[in-house]
Amino acid sequence: MTNATHVATLLVELLTEELPPKALPRLGETFAAKIADGLKAKGLAAADTVFRAYASPRRLAVTVTGVAAQGTAKEVTEKLMPVSVALDAEGRPTPALLKKMEAKGLSAGAVAGFARRIDGKAEALFHTAVVPGAKLADVLSAIVHDAVKALPIPKVMRWGDGDATFVRPVHKLTFLHGADVVPGRVLDLDSGRTTRGHRFMSRGDIELATADAYEPTLLAEGKVIPCFAERRADIERQLLAEAAKQGARLGASKEDYADLLDEVAALVEHPTVYVGEFDAEFLAVPQECLILTMRANQKYFPLFDEAGTLLNRFLIVSNMRVADPSNIVSGNARVVRPRLSDARFFFEQDKKHRLEARLPRLAPVVYHNKLGSQLERVERLEALAGAIAAQLHGDVAAAKRAARLAKADLVTDMVGEFPELQGIMGRYYALADGEGQVVADAIQAHYQPRFAGDALPAGNVAAAVALADKLDSLVGFFGIGLLPTGDKDPFALRRAALGVLRILIETPLPLELPKLIEAAAAGFKPGLLGAEGFAAQLQDFILERLKNLLRESGRDGAVIDAVLALKPARIDLVPAKLAAVEAFRALPEAEALAAANKRIVNILKKAAATPGEPDLALLQEEAEKALFHQLIEVAPLVDSHVANEDYTDALCALAGLRAAVDRFFEDVMVMAEEPLTRHNRLALLARLAGLMNQVADISRLSA
Template sequence: MTGATLLVELLTEELPPKALPRLGETFAARIAEGLKARGLAGLDAGFRWFASPRRIAILMPGVAAEAAAKEVTEKLMPVAVALDAEGKPTPALLKKMEAKGIPASAVAAFERRLDGKAEALFHTAVVPGAKLADVLAGIVQDAVKALPIPKVMRWGDGDATFVRPVHKLVMLHGADVVLGRVLDLDAGRTTRGHRFMSRGDIDIATAEAYEPTLLAEGKVIPSFAERRADIDDQLIAEAKRQGAQLGEYADLLDEVTALVEHPTVYVGEFEAEFLAVPQECLILTMRANQKYFPLFDAQGKLLNRFLIVSNMRLDNPVNIVTGNARVVRPRLSDARFFFETDKKHKLDSRLPRLANVVYHNKLGSVLERVERLEALAGAIATQLHGDVAAARRAARLAKADLVTEMVGEFPELQGIMGRYYALADGEGKAVADAVQAHYQPRFAGDALPEGNVAAAVALADKLDALVGFFGIGLVPTGDKDPFALRRAALGVLRILMESPLPLELPRLIDDAAAGFKPGLLTAEGFTAQLRDFVFERLRHLLRESGRDAAVIDAVLALKPARIDLVPAKLAAVETFRSLPEAEALAAANKRIVNILKKAEGEPGEPDVALLQEEAEKALFHRVVEVAPLVRSHVDNEDYADALRVLAGLRDAVDRFFDEVMVMAEEPLTRANRLALLNQLAGLMNRVADISRLSV
């Protein structure tokens, strides 16, 4: 499709920085969809989106002024209703034709064809294509309505609403203004550039001239992606000149890109004496409050320098640099004050204040939770043969920093500050490290707590939350998970599986439940529900790691108590599945499972005296022969070897099903054969339910 480039821009007050990329991309995508739906742009037509602090826009080449006309066929009515016995139009047909503006002379051109079981009349007409001038304003208005804006505002005397006041609307098709009205604004070609460095109102000559005109006359880089890349290049170059590192800064880079239109990087500095404060506090202050980029040495230690991304480019930036240094100094002073003040009171002395902090109105205070964590962490450490006293002490102190001045000001530092204060109080390193690490892993890919003490406290923290909320019926539903229980479950799974830790999940859940006061956890069957929930999270975790779905189902079907053994079982089943005997044994196992489901009563032990056919005797002796070896391999966690031994049963199993009637008429014979199959199934499914591997 040939056409001209289309430009649509909304010029606004400063837009929410964290939402800016999504606003810009969604706005452009919706306009592009509207143009394609009306045939004004090809279905594969590309576009570019723009977003700066005061504008969102789209630039789309190849947009037609008018879409091509097209034939439209519509059903009018059944022939029996439309035409009389002589084939002339009935009053019903004439009335419908009049309503649709179809001339009477068109009857002869109507097409008769089957519609279901009856014949119907169809009318084909050529419909003119949509005109850009007629539909663009509506498309833009629909795009505005589709934006992900949680809260809108009204400004001036008009009725228009948007996330921020809108001042100008540009709609250009090539060099021509597309007339229209959106958000109480008439479209034109005038926009504005940088608040301070632009020359004022700017006329955009053509849609293609949008970017170069804004950059040259408005001192604005309208493309979010290009502006981000420009800032990134400047940051890296300046950090290199300073002989420093930037650390992790991607999230801040996105936010700063949404705050500036003409970025320039300068170097700021603060007094070295502030480095006595834990660097996490200073980093958070600079990044979160001031949007500065801290600098680090090669070992990751904070330097007393930082990078400023300014919205102004000056020959002499001394005022900008000194002004930012003057602004950051009080924030760093506050951090130092909080740190020094907090150290005057030991963490242990803060525990009584946790009694006044509500954890949940049905689960009590944070202090009551701390008491549960202390007992549970000690129990877990005992199972791990770890330092029980250290685990209990770390769990007791884990939440104390919640009532410190620093964490009150910066909640993101909970745990981190707890570690610093624990060390200042003279607590052991294992205790202090566990106070910080008990929140880990906080997100996908986050580090795990190191050591048995930290792992015990981290598991206690997550298990207490899971058991508590499941126990009062507050279970995640759909996308809603207000207590982050999915994240807690994944944390438990990762700690158990990746550390790895030889702990049994059902026992952990029962131990956590035992810590709550009697009668507090009232949801019926919540422990079983919680186990299912955790295994479902494990299923998702394993699938995301690229594991085969059938292999995962085979292993998890047995609800293994030891999560740390799951990876080895998965690997063993994958190896087994590649053996030539695997498919036949999986199918046989599936058949056995189905037979046993239909059997009445619980099968007992097979009696060798009741064996009749040579095939069943052979299978019995093979099962007796390999059973000790399989059990030994499983007990030694040699799962691949166990499955390899089971693969040797194929010939005996195939012969049994070829020559033996399991459901014999004689009751004792039938029961004995069912008992043999039950024994075989129990042996074959020691590692995984291999029937799940059958196609």
């Protein structure tokens, strides 16, 4: 190796068998970051050192710029012991000090160089020494070993006769610092300067001249694009270019193919895109089946026309670039045909039995051992969806019919093969059975929204069935005490709650959350939902999800707390209340009224009994009389605005009370000694608080 002050780029590479594709990007990022952090911790790289992660199907690697062969020496001062213990009465070192010095390799004469300083209340001896910086050759193996141990690998394997374990067998280890090999050993392998390229398009071992030559050498000689992000971007460029040539699209948006693109980028090292084709007769099968078959099973990219209709062409991302790709294309066409034939067979066979005829087959399918079978659940959904549709003045019969058939596709061959198609296939089979369009659409839509940004069920019938589905899950699992804990949410209850919230808010629907929970609970057998207070607990859980949802959308935390503190039953009215509180908060009177409200709340909390209505005859001070008359005057206006859902006008009308409220607290002793007077003033404040807090808890706006 070169001299200790040598600074150069460091390369670390593990060459392996094929790594798990879905985990590859994270493995590469973690491996690179941990090695860079380890070098910084040892003083071999600066805090702002740049590193580049590499991850391909058969390698994890990182290059780190500006790595020193040896870190900078440092002065280290260490407390030895108190002077009273270290030196005798004549100032000579005691045996205790001599033993300490011997352990540190210090001669007896070193005592003269020890510093004496006050440490706490006593004087102590301190020794300062120059500690040489860490050597890269001494610590690199340990840094890489720690990085390997830190990788998010759920299960490791052992190979050969050694003791090394990793997610896949490892064949080569490369440590290069500039042009020099750093000696080291990790996973039973000694470090070297060679790597390997593409399995078929590269020659055997490739010798790397320098660490900086790693990427260009792999590209030129090894036919490998080692950087995952660059390989992914290259695949996407090729896909888009070829789709454009075909006059087609890869999907409605990038989200349609993003996951498949990630997976394919983790499967190939030298991506090349080719066009494949299947028989047009397969287009008679619902396109969702064909799309899922191609994407999930074959890793193909289906092509669509401008209207989003599937074409009988697809794109293949091959790991080979050849002059004549006809064998690759025809081979892939042969492979996909049996898959598409299976999909067609399932579709045709499933259509031979009506959805309604499949309902008895749901009886032995357990939904949850405490909550019964899927058939029992269907019966609950049918009643609940009908009740919700009635509240929405929708088609009750259609909602009940859709709910009755919503889970029947779970026992079809197609959904058995492709669970992702539940609901989607139910819609197709319902239409084939002659069910109405509204019913068929509601069957598919009742799972929506399935994820953030997903479409909402359209129409009252679909919304009723979707709400019934989610509320039944929430009420059922809360009712038997199976709540989400920490990161664990095995029954996807957080997602169900967010779905309920989005449907109620964004549709919007004039439904009361407590009544929806009550209606869902009524569908379960008496005594089944035994968890104490679960309904209130569930409402709090849903409101907490709402709070998080609103905060993520950028709403002010104090405004959110003010509105949700009243536990609003009508979730659809929350956005208007938030807007009203934001408008009120901008008024010059807002802060004073919020502070007064906070004071009122605290006073009323301390009251021994709940006050009734204030009595004008018992009012004594001019300030309390003035406040009473203003309350009488403004209350009908505020109540009218609230009843008409004009929340901004309601809160703004309260602004006129500020002067009267301020004067009241300046001139009136609320907690008067005379009981009737005190009780009447508390009643007046309770009336004021009730008027001010119809839209939100205004006291939450006070700093």
